[in-house]
Amino acid sequence: xxxxxxLNGLSVGCIYALAALGVxxxxxxxxxxxxxxxxxxxxxxxxxxxxxxxxRAPVWLAISAGVAGAILLGGFSHYIVYKPxxxxxxxxxxxxxxxxxxxxxxxxxLVLAFGEESLAMPGERVGAGHLVLGVRVAxxxxxxxCSSLVVFLGWWLAVTHTKCGRLxxxxxxxxxxxxxxxxxxxxxxxxxxxxxxxxxxxxxxxQALDTxxxxxxxFEVFLAxxxxxxxxxxxxxxxxxxxxxxxxxxQVAVWIMPAQWQAAIVFVILILFLLLxxxxxxxxxxxxxxx
Amino acid sequence: MxxxxxxxxxxxxxxxxxxxxxxxxxxxxxxSVAQAAFFxxxxxxxxxxxxxxxxxxxxxxxxxxxxxxxxxxxxASPSLRLxxxxxxxxxxxxQMILFTVFNNWTNLTRGPLGIPGIPRPxxxxxxxxxxxxxxxxxxxxxxxxxxxxxxxxxGPFGRVLHAIREDEIFTESVGKHALKFKLTAFAVSxxxxxxxxxxxxxxxxYIDPTSFTVMESILVVSMIIIGxxxxxxxxxVGAVVLVTLPEALRFVGFPSSVxxxxxxxxxxxxxxxxxxxxxRGLMGKYxxxx
Numbered sequence: 001x002x003x004x005x006x007l008n009g010l011s012v013g014c015i016y017a018l019a020a021l022g023v024x025x026x027x028x029x030x031x032x033x034x035x036x037x038x039x040x041x042x043x044x045x046x047x048x049x050x051x052x053x054x055x056r057a058p059v060w061l062a063i064s065a066g067v068a069g070a071i072l073l074g075g076f077s078h079y080i081v082y083k084p085x086x087x088x089x090x091x092x093x094x095x096x097x098x099x100x101x102x103x104x105x106x107x108x109x110l111v112l113a114f115g116e117e118s119l120a121m122p123g124e125r126v127g128a129g130h131l132v133l134g135v136r137v138a139x140x141x142x143x144x145x146c147s148s149l150v151v152f153l154g155w156w157l158a159v160t161h162t163k164c165g166r167l168x169x170x171x172x173x174x175x176x177x178x179x180x181x182x183x184x185x186x187x188x189x190x191x192x193x194x195x196x197x198x199x200x201x202x203x204x205x206x207q208a209l210d211t212x213x214x215x216x217x218x219f220e221v222f223l224a225x226x227x228x229x230x231x232x233x234x235x236x237x238x239x240x241x242x243x244x245x246x247x248x249x250x251q252v253a254v255w256i257m258p259a260q261w262q263a264a265i266v267f268v269i270l271i272l273f274l275l276l277x278x279x280x281x282x283x284x285x286x287x288x289x290x291x
Numbered sequence: 292m293x294x295x296x297x298x299x300x301x302x303x304x305x306x307x308x309x310x311x312x313x314x315x316x317x318x319x320x321x322x323s324v325a326q327a328a329f330f331x332x333x334x335x336x337x338x339x340x341x342x343x344x345x346x347x348x349x350x351x352x353x354x355x356x357x358x359x360x361x362x363x364x365x366x367a368s369p370s371l372r373l374x375x376x377x378x379x380x381x382x383x384x385x386q387m388i389l390f391t392v393f394n395n396w397t398n399l400t401r402g403p404l405g406i407p408g409i410p411r412p413x414x415x416x417x418x419x420x421x422x423x424x425x426x427x428x429x430x431x432x433x434x435x436x437x438x439x440x441x442x443x444x445x446g447p448f449g450r451v452l453h454a455i456r457e458d459e460i461f462t463e464s465v466g467k468h469a470l471k472f473k474l475t476a477f478a479v480s481x482x483x484x485x486x487x488x489x490x491x492x493x494x495x496x497y498i499d500p501t502s503f504t505v506m507e508s509i510l511v512v513s514m515i516i517i518g519x520x521x522x523x524x525x526x527x528v529g530a531v532v533l534v535t536l537p538e539a540l541r542f543v544g545f546p547s548s549v550x551x552x553x554x555x556x557x558x559x560x561x562x563x564x565x566x567x568x569x570x571r572g573l574m575g576k577y578x579x580x581x
Contacts (some may be wrong), residue, residue: 033376081563090566093322093375097516098566100509104559107506112552219505223387226380264391267384274369274381 003135005251011141011210013247014148018203019225020232020239021155022196027229028172029192032092036077036102038222040197041204043106044070045213046114048205049121067201074197077102078190103219110215118214140209147206151199156236164191220263227270296422300494302534303429304487307436309514309526311483316512317521317575318444319476320456322375324508325366325382326484328389331503332359333485334492335393335400338409341493348412352489359485360478362389367477371470386505393500405499412493425494432490436483441523443479452476456521506555513562519575528574533558 019041026034048066051057057065081098090098159165167188170178179185204218211217224246232242246266253265308330315321336355340346346354370381393400400406412419412428419428443449451472454462463469492498510533518529536557540550565572 027376033380081567085567094566094570096376096379097322097512098563100512101559101562101566104506104509104513104562105556106559108552108555108559112549112556220387223380223383227384230377230380258395260395261391264388264395267388270384271369271381271388274373274377 005255006248007135007137007141009248009251010244011144011247012250013244014144015203015207015210015221016224016228016246017240017243018148018151018199018206019221020228020243021152021236022199022203023222023225024229024239025168025192025196029168029175029189030082030086030092030095032095032099033226034196035096035099035222036106037099037196037200037225038219039103039106039110039215040070040074041200041207041218041221042110042213042215043073043204043218044201045121045204045208045217046110046215049114049119049208049213052121063205066205067198070201070204071194071197073106074193074200075190078193082193083186107215107219114213114215116215118212120212121208138210140206144206144210147202151202152236152240155195155199158195159236164188168192220266224266227266227273230270231273293422296426298535298538299426300422300429302531303426303433304491304494305511305514305530305534306433306527307429307487307490308484308511309518309530310433310436310440311480311487312511313515313520313526314440314443314452314476314480314483316515317519317525318440318449318456319452319473321371321473321477322379322512323382323477323480324379324505324512325386325389326480326511327503327505327507328386329359329363329481329484330488330491330507331389331393331500332362332481333488334498334503335406335488336485337489338406338492338498339399341410342406342408348414348493352486355489356482356485359481359488363478363481364474366481367474371473371477383505386508390500390504393503400500403499403501405497406492407497409492409496409498411496412490419493429490429494432486436486437527439479439483443476444521448472448475510558513558516572517558517561517565519572522572522575525572525574529572532573 019037023033023037026032026037044066046066047069048062051062051065052059077099081102082095085095085098159169167178167183168191170181170183171185171188171192175185200218203221207217207221224243228239228242228246231246232238232240246269249269250262250265254262308326312323312326315323333352333355336358337348337351340351340354341348366382366385370378370385373381394402396402397404414428419425444452451462451467454467455469455472459469491502514529514533515526516529517532518527519525533554537547537550537554540553540557541547545553
């Protein structure tokens with residue numbers, strides 16, 4: 001029983017961690033929580049769904065199309081909204097509000113195109129799974145955990161060992177200083193937003209495999225990602241650990257209370273953290289060691 | 292004509308909501324995304340009191356406002372310790388929690404089934420029945436909300452709020468207890484939203500959790516930003532524009548299901564455009580977040 005909770009928690013935690021990496025990178029570099037990410041992941045899932053369902057595309061093509069769509073939109077939003085706003089010296093609240101606007105527009109578009117009802121990813125058999133040592137392992141869970149682990153590792157390597165990652169960290173620690181040293185901050189920021197869009201898109205596709213699609217599916221994961229960033233403090237390892245913690249707590253909570261309260265648990269944890277450990281949360285996050 | 296009156300009642304209710312939130316967003320500089328939750332607390336509290344206990348309308352409204360103040364204190368005490376983005380996230384968290392309560396505490400709220408048969412308000416023997424009477428009541432409530440927010444935001448109290456908005460640390464340094472002022476503003480704002488919620492419940496005679504979602508909170512925030520945060524007529528203009536927008540779309544010939552989504556797309560786009568090109572909003576003088 002406990003092992004089952006652990007497994008379910010891990011696979012949910014992987015999804016939260018992916019989202020937290022993307023949302024956290026934008027938070028560190030741009031300085032705001034990008035609400036539009038909450039629907040970017042849903043968009044990727046819906047594009048993959050449409051490719052699979054309407055065009056009978058092979059799975060790899062469908063997923064790449066979804067991810068590519070989300071990345072394009074992410075880059076587009078940078079050029080159309082965030083870049084002009086930043087060049088006019090907008091602060092983080094303005095950026096946040098504009099991302100809320102984008103979020104509202106995109107959710108509206110998704111509902112208009114696909115309807116408000118939840119959809120199931122074609123080809124995924126509900127309830128199917130393998131029994132391993134008394135634990136029911138769904139095929140989707142294996143896919144989620146394995147691909148997430150690959151992405152975590154790649155992300156960590158990219159942040160610590162590539163030039164772009166180093167420059168992103170430089171911008172996160174002091175954008176003005178980075179620009180003084182000749183870093184072309186706008187193009188590096190664009191790289192960052194593309195990378196964030198990529199993990200968010202992947203997160204959406206994986207979530208769709210797990211629980212199906214709905215236009216607001218990305219939003220709760222986005223909020224969970226914010227909670228993860230608050231708990232984890234922003235480093236890659238901290239975020240992944242906090243996401244696993246949150247995923248497992250959520251599963252254990254279902255054991256104690258009815259399942260419909262599961263969504264609220266994340267926010268209760270957030271509030272508890274705000275009440276009990278506010279010193280780590282005042283203003284901006286404290287440790288700015290890694291993105 | 293009935294239809295026009297219906298729109299006017301909604302304009303009154305949403306103006307009350309928008310002006311109550313403007314006390315926080317426009318005057319204090321606190322972007323709260325939990326206003327729909329307080330709207331819901333007011334609607335549920337007064338509806339349940341009347342349906343189950345037969346409490347008279349005015350007492351039900353007063354108790355729902357008192358409950359909203361209590362909830363606001365619970366919500367605000369941890370949230371107000373945080374700055375900018377984290378304050379928004381905290382209010383968002385409370386919005387989600389309260390929505391889950393409306394949706395899942397089935398013994399009390401009947402969950403998604405909602406509460407039907409909420410009686411018409413009776414005020415000192417006057418039963419508010421027709422649409423015209425509701426328009427009158429809604430406008431009286433909106434005007435009172437305007438009055439309360441107007442008095443609070445122009446007097447000495449309002450000057451402290453504006454000072455907090457501009458520079459909180461400086462305000463504290465001249466001896467004003469910022470947290471106390473912010474908490475008061477939050478509580479008043481929640482009480483006014485609850486009042487709007489009570490009216491909404493009694494007007495619709497049926498409520499369910501879908502009226503009190505995050506999207507509804509974002510809608511109210513958009514009304515303020517589009518109308519102009521912290522300005523006198525901003526909340527009214529924002530409410531009028533966003534309430535009549537779906538009706539206008541329907542009038543042009545879109546089916547109502549499409550009109551609802553189109554409204555969402557349009558007000559989202561409007562929000563982005565206003566922020567980019569006219570951060571003061573349509574009527575405003577103070578650019579939020581600048």
